[in-house]
Amino acid sequence: xxxxxxxxxxxxxxxxxxxxxxxxxxxxxxxxxxxxxxxxxxxxxxxxxxxxxxxxxxxxxxxxxxxxxxxxxxxxxxxxxxxxxxxxxxxxxxxxxxxxxxxxxxxxxxxxxxxxxxxxxxxxxxxxxxxxxxxxxxxxxxxxxxxxxxxxxxxxxxxxxxxxxxxxxxxxxxxxxxxxxxxxxxxxxxxxxxxxxxxxxxxxxxxxxxxxxxxxxxxxxxxxxxxxxxxxxxxxxxxxxxxxxxxxxxxxxxxxxxxxxxxxxxxxxxxxxxxxxxxxxxxxxxxxxxxxxxxxxxxxxxxxxxxxxxxxxxxxxxxxxxxxxxxxxxxxxxxxxxxxxxxxxxxxxxxxxxxxxxxxxxxxxxxxxxxxxxxxxxxxxxxxxxxxxxxxxxxxxxxxxxxxxxxxxxxxxxxxxxxxxxxxxxxxxxxxxxxxxxx
Ligand code: GLU
Numbered sequence: 001x002x003x004x005x006x007x008x009x010x011x012x013x014x015x016x017x018x019x020x021x022x023x024x025x026x027x028x029x030x031x032x033x034x035x036x037x038x039x040x041x042x043x044x045x046x047x048x049x050x051x052x053x054x055x056x057x058x059x060x061x062x063x064x065x066x067x068x069x070x071x072x073x074x075x076x077x078x079x080x081x082x083x084x085x086x087x088x089x090x091x092x093x094x095x096x097x098x099x100x101x102x103x104x105x106x107x108x109x110x111x112x113x114x115x116x117x118x119x120x121x122x123x124x125x126x127x128x129x130x131x132x133x134x135x136x137x138x139x140x141x142x143x144x145x146x147x148x149x150x151x152x153x154x155x156x157x158x159x160x161x162x163x164x165x166x167x168x169x170x171x172x173x174x175x176x177x178x179x180x181x182x183x184x185x186x187x188x189x190x191x192x193x194x195x196x197x198x199x200x201x202x203x204x205x206x207x208x209x210x211x212x213x214x215x216x217x218x219x220x221x222x223x224x225x226x227x228x229x230x231x232x233x234x235x236x237x238x239x240x241x242x243x244x245x246x247x248x249x250x251x252x253x254x255x256x257x258x259x260x261x262x263x264x265x266x267x268x269x270x271x272x273x274x275x276x277x278x279x280x281x282x283x284x285x286x287x288x289x290x291x292x293x294x295x296x297x298x299x300x301x302x303x304x305x306x307x308x309x310x311x312x313x314x315x316x317x318x319x320x321x322x323x324x325x326x327x328x329x330x331x332x333x334x335x336x337x338x339x340x341x342x343x344x345x346x347x348x349x350x351x352x353x354x355x356x357x358x359x360x361x362x363x364x365x366x367x368x369x370x371x372x373x374x375x376x377x378x379x380x381x382x383x384x385x386x387x388x389x390x391x392x393x394x395x396x397x398x399x400x401x402x403x404x405x406x407x408x409x410x411x412x413x414x415x416x417x418x419x420x421x422x423x424x425x426x427x428x429x430x431x432x433x434x435x436x437x438x439x
Pocket of ligand 1: 007008009010042155167168169170173
């Protein structure tokens with residue numbers, strides 16, 4: 001049987017790390033087995049579900065690249081994929097339970113499901129066999145007096161109707177899984193194979209919630225300048241260790257390696273630093289064009305105007321080793337796109353510290369002005385020659401030029417900066433430094 005799996009979020013808030021990781025494990029399993037990945041919106045709780053939350057979830061999933069084969073926006077043969085639109089189906093299933101003598105109605109109109117009160121074993125792919133003793137809980141309400149259905153019932157009905165073969169979901173659902181299995185049996189259906197995946201804990205060991213740092217996909221990752229591939233890679237490893245000799249892996253590699261048997265049964269520790277490390281690895285592997293593309297929203301919101309795209313791509317590429325998040329890029333490259341860049345305080349102090357700095361910069365300016373061609377190596381050669389003529393080391397002249405061309409004390413090679421901003425701008429920048437900082 002071709003596997004069919006689903007991600008079934010309740011739209012009560014934006015997509016967070018736990019939900020993203022649950023969706024991702026289902027997706028990996030579907031892609032690795034050639035199965036079908038379904039998105040089902042569990043929006044039966046009218047009071048707590050919002051359209052906005054649902055849009056946020058869809059946006060987060062799309063950003064992570066977790067495309068679904070059936071569900072909202074794409075349709076499919078088992079729709080509608082919103083529980084709020086499936087009432088007739090639930091009514092029909094309730095009638096089946098009635099016919100089987102497994103429900104009764106209370107005076108207030110609530111409908112209760114009669115538990116079988118037998119021992120029930122969950123054969124879980126991650127947790128192993130978990131046996132629940134016959135329950136002593138009161139029978140379970142499955143329909144409220146107002147006619148709305150409760151989660152356990154609609155969740156099971158939809159897993160039957162949508163022909164789910166496997167269910168990967170958070171371990172917090174394990175304690176209720178016997179109720180689901182009881183319902184499957186009462187409805188004459190075979191339960192799917194369950195895989196309850198470990199919870200995600202904060203670094204301090206507390207259970208990660210929607211409010212914790214690093215939790216919200218949109219706010220903590222999209223807005224902070226993470227790359228989807230990096231977050232994907234990191235989330236995949238929250239509770240699973242692929243059998244591979246490296247950690248940085250593409251979606252395709254992860255899908256190939258995925259094996260539910262390797263999912264950890266112990267809880268996973270969330271580590272934002274590690275996620276940033278993944279991000280740095282992925283950033284460094286991008287082409288100049290791809291890096292520029294990914295950085296654009298951040299450059300634009302920093303007010304930088306990109307004129308020459310090839311130059312802009314080379315500029316961001318020149319600082320890729322310095323950053324781990326896209327949002328850090330504007331501070332490293334802003335001066336490529338403007339000539340009125342500020343001078344950092346200590347840079348200004350260093351420039352002013354020695355009276356001969358002005359002469360050294362003038363000598364460099366003359367040499368650079370005479371350069372017949374403008375490449376990184378000719379720029380470098382001109383600076384070396386100017387240093388030699390002035391009787392100082394190249395290493396002494398470079399920081400002055402870096403300060404003049406960028407206003408900063410750190411950055412890519414000075415020759416790279418000069419080459420990218422061009423000869424005219426280089427000479428103008430030295431002029432400005434001489435008059436503003438040293439005048
Ligand atoms: N709507 C449930 C949740 O968001 C889904 C549980 C399940 O995957 O079965 O937790």
